[in-house]
Amino acid sequence: MRLATMRNGTRDGALHVVTRDGARAASAEGVAPTLLAALEEWERVRPDLEGLAADLEAGRLAGVPFDEARALAPLPRTWQWLDASAFLNHGALLSRSLGIDPILSPVPLMYQGMSHEFLPPHEAATLWNPRGDLDFEGEFAVILRDTPAGIDPEAAREHIALVTFVNDWSQRAIVVEEMGRRFGFIEGKPATAMAPIAATPDELGDAWQDGRITASLTVGLNGERFGAVPAGEMDYDFGELIAYAARTRNLAAGTVIGSGTVSSTRYAETGSACIAERRGIEIIQTGTASTPYLRDGDRVTMRVEIDGDVVFGRLDQAVVAR
Amino acid sequence: MRLATMRNGTRDGALHVVTRDGARAASAEGVAPTLLAALEEWERVRPDLEGLAADLEAGRLAGVPFDEARALAPLPRTWQWLDASAFLNHGALLSRSLGIDPILSPVPLMYQGMSHEFLPPHEAATLWNPRGDLDFEGEFAVILRDTPAGIDPEAAREHIALVTFVNDWSQRAIVVEEMGRRFGFIEGKPATAMAPIAATPDELGDAWQDGRITASLTVGLNGERFGAVPAGEMDYDFGELIAYAARTRNLAAGTVIGSGTVSSTRYAETGSACIAERRGIEIIQTGTASTPYLRDGDRVTMRVEIDGDVVFGRLDQAVVAR
Numbered sequence: 001m002r003l004a005t006m007r008n009g010t011r012d013g014a015l016h017v018v019t020r021d022g023a024r025a026a027s028a029e030g031v032a033p034t035l036l037a038a039l040e041e042w043e044r045v046r047p048d049l050e051g052l053a054a055d056l057e058a059g060r061l062a063g064v065p066f067d068e069a070r071a072l073a074p075l076p077r078t079w080q081w082l083d084a085s086a087f088l089n090h091g092a093l094l095s096r097s098l099g100i101d102p103i104l105s106p107v108p109l110m111y112q113g114m115s116h117e118f119l120p121p122h123e124a125a126t127l128w129n130p131r132g133d134l135d136f137e138g139e140f141a142v143i144l145r146d147t148p149a150g151i152d153p154e155a156a157r158e159h160i161a162l163v164t165f166v167n168d169w170s171q172r173a174i175v176v177e178e179m180g181r182r183f184g185f186i187e188g189k190p191a192t193a194m195a196p197i198a199a200t201p202d203e204l205g206d207a208w209q210d211g212r213i214t215a216s217l218t219v220g221l222n223g224e225r226f227g228a229v230p231a232g233e234m235d236y237d238f239g240e241l242i243a244y245a246a247r248t249r250n251l252a253a254g255t256v257i258g259s260g261t262v263s264s265t266r267y268a269e270t271g272s273a274c275i276a277e278r279r280g281i282e283i284i285q286t287g288t289a290s291t292p293y294l295r296d297g298d299r300v301t302m303r304v305e306i307d308g309d310v311v312f313g314r315l316d317q318a319v320v321a322r
Numbered sequence: 323m324r325l326a327t328m329r330n331g332t333r334d335g336a337l338h339v340v341t342r343d344g345a346r347a348a349s350a351e352g353v354a355p356t357l358l359a360a361l362e363e364w365e366r367v368r369p370d371l372e373g374l375a376a377d378l379e380a381g382r383l384a385g386v387p388f389d390e391a392r393a394l395a396p397l398p399r400t401w402q403w404l405d406a407s408a409f410l411n412h413g414a415l416l417s418r419s420l421g422i423d424p425i426l427s428p429v430p431l432m433y434q435g436m437s438h439e440f441l442p443p444h445e446a447a448t449l450w451n452p453r454g455d456l457d458f459e460g461e462f463a464v465i466l467r468d469t470p471a472g473i474d475p476e477a478a479r480e481h482i483a484l485v486t487f488v489n490d491w492s493q494r495a496i497v498v499e500e501m502g503r504r505f506g507f508i509e510g511k512p513a514t515a516m517a518p519i520a521a522t523p524d525e526l527g528d529a530w531q532d533g534r535i536t537a538s539l540t541v542g543l544n545g546e547r548f549g550a551v552p553a554g555e556m557d558y559d560f561g562e563l564i565a566y567a568a569r570t571r572n573l574a575a576g577t578v579i580g581s582g583t584v585s586s587t588r589y590a591e592t593g594s595a596c597i598a599e600r601r602g603i604e605i606i607q608t609g610t611a612s613t614p615y616l617r618d619g620d621r622v623t624m625r626v627e628i629d630g631d632v633v634f635g636r637l638d639q640a641v642v643a644r
Contacts, residue, residue, distance in 0.1 A: 011362070040333070077574070079399060079438035082508065103503055111505040112434045116401035116574035128471075128570040149450075150644075171570065181425055183433040184506020186404065190570040248450040248493065248512040252399070252438035322472075 001046075001053045002199045002311075003028075003162065005035055005072045012036060013072040017053040018197055022313060025066035026056045035075050035143075035198070039253040042145035042161050068313040073118035073194035074164060075143060075254060081115035081192065082245050083139070083168060083258035084108045086236040090263035090277060097280030097289065098176050108236045108244050111184045113168070115256065119193035121313065124320045125169050125300075128190055132171030133293040134319065136300045138217045138273030140231055140259040141166045142238045143198055147251040153239035156246065157211045160238060162198040164312050165217060165304055166258060169193065172276055172293065192258075195302070196313035207306050211237035215311075217262045219273050220301040226278070227271030229262045296321040323368075323375045324521045324633075325350075325484065327357055327394045334358060335394040339375040340519055344635060347388035348378045357397050357465075357520070361575040364467035364483050390635040395440035395516035396486060397465060397576060403437035403514065404567050405461070405490060405580035406430045408558040412585035412599060419602030419611065420498050430558045430566050433506045435490070437578065441515035446640045447491050447622075450512055454493030455615040456641060458622045460539045460595030462553055462581045463488045464560045465520055469573040475561035478568065479533045482560060484520040486634050487539055487626055488580060491515065494598055494615065514580075517624070518635035529628050533559035537633075539584045541595050542623040548600070549593030551584045618643040 004025060005013035012034040016025040031048040032038035038045045055061040085091050086108055095102040103109060119125065127134050143162040151159070174188035201208045207215040214232040218225065236244075241257050263277060264270040272278045279289035294300070302315040326347060327335035334356040338347040353370040354360035360367045377383040407413050408430055417424040425431060441447065449456050465484040473481070496510035523530045529537040536554040540547065558566075563579050585599060586592040594600045601611035616622070624637040 077401060079401065080436060085505075103505075105503050107509075109503055109505050110508050112436065112508065114402060114434065114571055116577070117572060132570075174570075179504040181427050181431055182501040182504050182506075183407075183425075183431050184504075186432050186434065186567060186571075187429075187569045245508060247509045248454075248496075249436055249508075250439060255438070 001050050002197045002203060003035060003074055004066065004197050005074050005076060007070065007072055011077060013076050017049060017056055018066050019057055020309070022066060022068065022310065024056060024063040026052060026061050026063035028052055036078060036254045039143065039145055039161055042253065068196035069122040071196040072120045074198035075118055075194065075256065077116045077118065078254040078256060079115060079252045080255040081113045081258070082110055082255065083113050083260060084110040084236065084241045085260035086234050086241060087260055087263035088235045089233060089265050090261045093263065093277045093280035096283050097276045098172065100176060100179060108241055110241070110245060113185065113189050114191060117191045119191050121193060121196040121315045122317065123193070124318045125193065126190070127294065127296055127319050127321050129171055129174065131173055132188070133173040135170045135172050135275045135293055136219070137168040137170055137261045138219045138302050139166050139168055139261055140213050140217065142257050144242065144251055144253065144255045144257065146253045147242060147246055147255065149246050149248060149250045151243055151246050153237070153243040156242035157239035159242065160201060163201050163204060163213065164198040165195045165302060167193040167300065167302055167315055167317065168258060193315055193317055195315055197311070199311055203311055205306065211239040215304050215306050217273055218303050218305060222299050225271065227273050229264050229270045229273045231259065231262045233264055234259055294319045323372050324519045324525060325357060325396055326388065326519050327396050327398060329392065329394055333399060335398050339371060339378055340388050341379055342631070344388055344390065344632065346378060346385040348374060348383050348385035350374055358400060358576045361465065361467055361483055364575065390518035391444040393518040394442045396520035397440055397516065397578065399438045399440065400576040400578060401437060401574045402577040403435045404432050404577065405435050405582060406432040406558065406563045407582035408556050408563060409582055409585035410557045411555060411587050412583045415585065415599045415602035418605050419598045420494065422498060422501065430563055432563070432567060435507065435511050436513060439513045441513050443515060443518040443635065443637045444639065445515070446642045447515065449616065449618055449641050449643050451493055451496065453495055454510070455495040457492045457494050457597045457615055458541070459490040459492055459583045460541045460624050461488050461490055461583055462535050462539065464579050466564065466573055466575065466577045466579065468575045469564060469568055469577065471568050471570060471572045473565055473568050475559070475565040478564035479561035481564065482523060485523050485526060485535065486520040487517045487624065489515040489622065489624055489637055489639065490580060515637055515639055517637055519633070521633055525633055527628065533561040537626050537628050539595055540625050540627060544621050547593065549595050551586050551592045551595045553581065553584045555586055556581055616641045
């Protein structure tokens with residue numbers, strides 16, 4: 001089942017089911033007004049949503065044309081966004097890139113980011129600070145139903161309602177300053193953008209394996225491929241990330257858990273899902289970073305394609321000066 | 323105007339107005355079902371809430387007895403909780419206490435904490451981890467209406483809808499580990515408790531001065547006074563904290579901004595609003611910390627009293643092992 005949220009003048013938008021080819025959508029208003037409301041009663045609501053999706057898929061329900069460029073984020077706002085750094089290869093390259101000490105940790109690195117606004121998939125991103133070294137970060141993310149504190153990784157996987165991907169916009173220069181202050185990220189992490197579609201894990205087929213995604217995230221910059229990075233090397237699976245997040249807190253329905261930038265040790269072949277990582281590779285290979293951070297007018301695209309199926313739709317964002 | 327939220331079986335509870343003597347309350351359901359809903363339309367809704375509060379105060383509305391022990395947090399959940407460390411004296415004592423390097427920062431220290439669950443004022447706090455060194459942190463907090471990114475400190479003060487205080491439960495041993503990882507706090511900061519009443523700044527009278535609170539936060543541990551700490555030494559006022567938080571993000575209505583542990587350089591006289599700070603003082607004075615962190619069964623109370631007026635009601639929480 002694939003879900004999207006369309007504008008309707010409210011802060012949460014209107015929940016829709018979307019066909020697998022991404023051509024048509026139907027309002028799910030009769031089942032749940034918003035995705036957040038659906039997640040709060042996921043077990044009860046899911047069968048009805050799946051029935052609606054099946055009717056739309058089979059043509060028993062006409063629906064309307066689906067235009068992802070007019071979609072909001074599937075979750076325009078939610079209660080909690082916990083973003084991990086679950087690809088240790090990314091962390092290692094980032095340390096080289098930013099000139100900071102590697103962070104050795106017995107647990108997943110994870111910070112809480114702003115969740116009251118996920119940017120629509122085709123909305124421009126504001127270059128908030130010209131000194132900030134704006135970068136994109138292509139990540140997978142899972143969206144949870146209510147998950148109790150103290151859950152173990154295996155049980156945690158069963159609480160994953162939906163999968164999607166995000167672009168976690170980052171102001172690298174500010175992030176480095178914030179890491180020095182050890183309190184996490186506020187200024188360096190403005191609103192994150194979310195792909196137009198969130199899908200149940202079964203929509204990934206064999207690319208969903210025990211809480212990991214093996215598919216590649218393809219990232220473009222100004223029309224050129226920047227990376228097509230397989231996510232199979234994720235060092236913690238989403239069950240482990242959720243269990244860590246839930247050590248001392250319940251996770252409310254609607255909690256989004258991010259993988260951190262998708263990264264591969266075969267980077268020469270795959271490219272990268274953020275600029276900072278490519279700069280780290282350049283430093284390793286040549287001693288100097290040559291790829292610049294984003295500039296006013298740059299255009300960033302992302303998609304996940306599995307056997308021609310663009311499961312989550314496309315992110316397509318221009319960068320604009322504030 | 324003073325507001326509280328009573329249990330009604332929903333996640334957000336039912337908004338009520340409360341008399342100044344804390345004896346009676348009246349449902350505000352006819353104006354706004356929840357505090358979060360009220361904050362999203364604050365300018366429109368506030369006059370009606372104030373009319374209701376005036377009717378209750380004058381006895382034109384009978385209301386019901388107000389039992390703060392049955393109240394939820396005024397905001398049982400919200401979109402964003404940004405907790406600063408705005409008392410530099412607290413930071414200095416904490417560094418001594420925890421044996422960590424002082425954090426020198428040109429901006430306020432601030433982290434994003436969990437906002438999907440603020441504990442009721444009289445609900446037990448779970449000692450999540452016996453190795454965690456559980457501590458209380460008495461803090462003032464402000465609750466915002468919608469606040470745009472890029473706002474300046476002076477304008478930011480006008481976006482403060484309500485004031486309250488919180489107990490930011492902290493697992494000190496875990497917090498120290500998390501600071502070493504530089505991503506902020508997840509495991510070390512379980513749910514924060516909120517006083518039973520949130521009040522408009524005018525309820526503080528002269529104790530509200532240009533975005534600072536001069537009143538004292540009184541903290542008790544097992545029936546003994548632990549501290550009665552005046553907040554007038556706050557090194558950043560709430561307008562400055564809000565403006566910092568809003569540098570690269572809009573702040574959604576319902577955003578809560580915390581002061582960090584209230585602290586005074588006259589600590590010999592005032593005591594402290596957290597155990598870690600007292601331990602820091604003990605280290606300075608005797609070389610060794612002697613006050614233990616919290617144990618199963620300990621009881622923590624907090625209140626703010628201005629000329630006999632217990633403005634925000636009382637926090638009264640027992641610590642229970644998980």
